[in-house]
Amino acid sequence: MLCLSLGAFAWLVSGCASRPARPPAGDAAAGRRPAWPPPSLPATIKVRVSAPGGPRVLTLPVDEYVLGAVRAEVLPSTLRAEPASRALDVQAIVSRTYAAANLGRHAADGYDLCDTTHCQVYRPAAAGEGPADAAARAVRATRGRVLTFEGRVIQALFHADCGGRTAAAVSVWGGTDASYLDSVEDVFCARRPASSWSFDAEESGMRRALNADARTRIGDRFRRVEIASRDSAGRALSVTLVGSKTISVRAEVFRAVMTQAFGPRSIRSTWFEVVRDGTRLRFSGLGFGHGVGLCQHGTLRRVEARQTPAEILAHYFPGTRLQTVPTEPVRPDFAPRPVAPGQ
Ligand SMILES: [Zn+2]
Ligand SMILES: [Zn+2]
Numbered sequence: 001m002l003c004l005s006l007g008a009f010a011w012l013v014s015g016c017a018s019r020p021a022r023p024p025a026g027d028a029a030a031g032r033r034p035a036w037p038p039p040s041l042p043a044t045i046k047v048r049v050s051a052p053g054g055p056r057v058l059t060l061p062v063d064e065y066v067l068g069a070v071r072a073e074v075l076p077s078t079l080r081a082e083p084a085s086r087a088l089d090v091q092a093i094v095s096r097t098y099a100a101a102n103l104g105r106h107a108a109d110g111y112d113l114c115d116t117t118h119c120q121v122y123r124p125a126a127a128g129e130g131p132a133d134a135a136a137r138a139v140r141a142t143r144g145r146v147l148t149f150e151g152r153v154i155q156a157l158f159h160a161d162c163g164g165r166t167a168a169a170v171s172v173w174g175g176t177d178a179s180y181l182d183s184v185e186d187v188f189c190a191r192r193p194a195s196s197w198s199f200d201a202e203e204s205g206m207r208r209a210l211n212a213d214a215r216t217r218i219g220d221r222f223r224r225v226e227i228a229s230r231d232s233a234g235r236a237l238s239v240t241l242v243g244s245k246t247i248s249v250r251a252e253v254f255r256a257v258m259t260q261a262f263g264p265r266s267i268r269s270t271w272f273e274v275v276r277d278g279t280r281l282r283f284s285g286l287g288f289g290h291g292v293g294l295c296q297h298g299t300l301r302r303v304e305a306r307q308t309p310a311e312i313l314a315h316y317f318p319g320t321r322l323q324t325v326p327t328e329p330v331r332p333d334f335a336p337r338p339v340a341p342g343q
Helices: 062-071 084-101 134-141 203-211 251-262 296-304 309-316
Strands: 044-049 056-061 145-149 196-202 222-230 236-243 246-250 272-277 280-286 321-324
Touching: 044 062, 056 062, 062 084, 062 134, 084 134, 084 145, 084 296, 084 309, 196 203, 196 251, 203 222, 203 236, 203 251, 203 280, 222 272, 236 251, 246 251, 296 309, 309 321
Parallel strands: none
Antiparallel strands: 044 056, 145 321, 196 280, 222 236, 236 246, 272 280
């Protein structure tokens, strides 16, 4: 599933993977307990993949899964281009960390992760891709490397373009005190015309889109959208939808409902203004994606500026540690692991 069309930064393909179904719980709180056992990587991961004839569950060695997750973020044609290939090291660490933290997310269905943006986008190798390409090199070069906070693998969320400042997870989804998912400045994305977007919607289309989801059902009449609150950077936190009924929702819920109806390039972020022009609403904003965690565009610019993967990750996930952890023995059968509290 592609959720970002390609502009000048064509190495980004999905760009909005890894949004948690529920807010990431606070590792700060979890970390007050002894972090035992120490973090490790599973030998294999069970992934449900879409396939002709219906979905299948694949059991993959952990780094084969990570490679597919990295490839899902990259266009095959850009794999040999510098500096994009060097940015893949960062993506490999983030994708591996995300997988380790979310193992067993679909345990009730008999697998660990799905291959969509619900978990993390994964795709198998395409023609011409193989062990010699840049994605495979990046996965090998970062083998065993994950980000931890107080002894636990972190919720390594990422997005395409922060627009100049990342968003705190707590302001987007609530319910977390994970300090490493706080808002940080990103000078590499600030004041960049390509970060800007706009989207026009007719009142009638807005009404249909909002009524298609139970969380935003406003009834027969649509009147307006108001930004009820913003974070310190200017991202909308909550919006009020005024129609036959008046409803307040988190801005990220509004974005999800709008992108479901109009596609991922409609309301690209929650950092937006809205003005009315007759029966039309014009949304104009900055950035692409939920804005939490690692910014892929900023990562690319930082690689160009000769920052190391460790420096880049320390910027976007403050207070975390980049460490190499062991891989567990092969699991004989799938036995869903209890998801550790706080992960
Ligand atoms: Zn999933
Ligand atoms: Zn950025």
